[in-house]
Amino acid sequence: MQCNNCSVTELKFEIKIEGDSNLLALPQIYSHLNRRDIDIVTTENGLIVDEAGAKELMDFCRHFMDLEQVVFRINHEAWKPFSEIETVLDMQWIDKVIQKELISCHYQPIVNGNEEIFAYEMLARFQNEDGSMIYPNEIFPAAKIRGRLYALDRVCRMTAVRYAAKLKGEKAFINFIPTSIYSPEFCLRSTISLSEQLGVDPKSLVFEVVETEKVDDLDHLKKILAYYKEKGFDYALDDVGEGYSTIEMLADLKPKYMKLDMQYVQGVAMDPAKQKVAEKFLKKALEIGSIPLAEGVETSEDFKWLKQRGYQLFQGYYFGKPAALPLYEKKVEV
Incomplete structure (x- = not known):
């Protein structure tokens, strides 16, 4: 039900x-x-x-x-x-998108320091009934206005699990919006059930908190993450920056992966202010036992600077844009 x-x-x-x-x-x-x-x-x-x-x-x-x-x-x-x-x-058009599940996923590689593929992030793509594309910056505001954010987030999670199953055991990062989940035990039951039906190893799925900086109900988020952990899944915090509240709450959440917001990644090799944030982030990640991941890497200079400082995972156009099919290269563990 x-x-x-x-x-x-x-x-x-x-x-x-x-x-x-x-x-x-x-x-x-x-x-x-x-x-x-x-x-x-x-x-x-x-x-x-x-x-x-x-x-x-x-x-x-x-x-x-x-x-x-x-x-x-x-x-x-x-x-x-x-x-x-x-x-x-x-905004009634969004109902058809959700009801007919006019959603697919693209795969964007996440690599290690040797540029070997470690995982893929599952990025939702939306379309109208006529096949025309709907951009995320259109569909999520529409869903919020029409009160469909919960339904949209659910169908996105389910679609991502189906696409993750095609990876045959390779790790997949799946986004979710904490505010779209009332009760973890109830709201996530269908997602967990689908992964079991498809034979997806829980350890191959990483559920990623979207817009970590905007989380204002820490206790609710803790309950969601505890539920994921209980079921054997890992979790990540996305878009982490320098906000005091975010940095301070990391010790409580103890995510397996922490993603440095791309605004501090792009141009970091030449920007002392961004370097300060990136180093503070790295120190905190290692302190709490999280794996630091830099997202939005677009140049070799930024990649080299981050790698030299100790970042372990990387994501961005420099390594590969989101694509309908995954790049099949050597899979590695971190």
């Missing part, structure tokens, strides 16, 4: 109406929607409707109500100005 947040069920819009003149118009709203055969659930100062009802209500409110005193929400999230409801309706 899936929770509603991870499945793409029809959205319900909870509308809250304030202001004397607006409240006086409520009976007219109910009557108008009933004439349109739209199901409504009345509340103390508003109503709950489906998507069709939201569209009808949007047109009605524009002409007969003070929109500044009308708010809405979906999935019990924060209340938003009613003027934003049209944006949610416009």
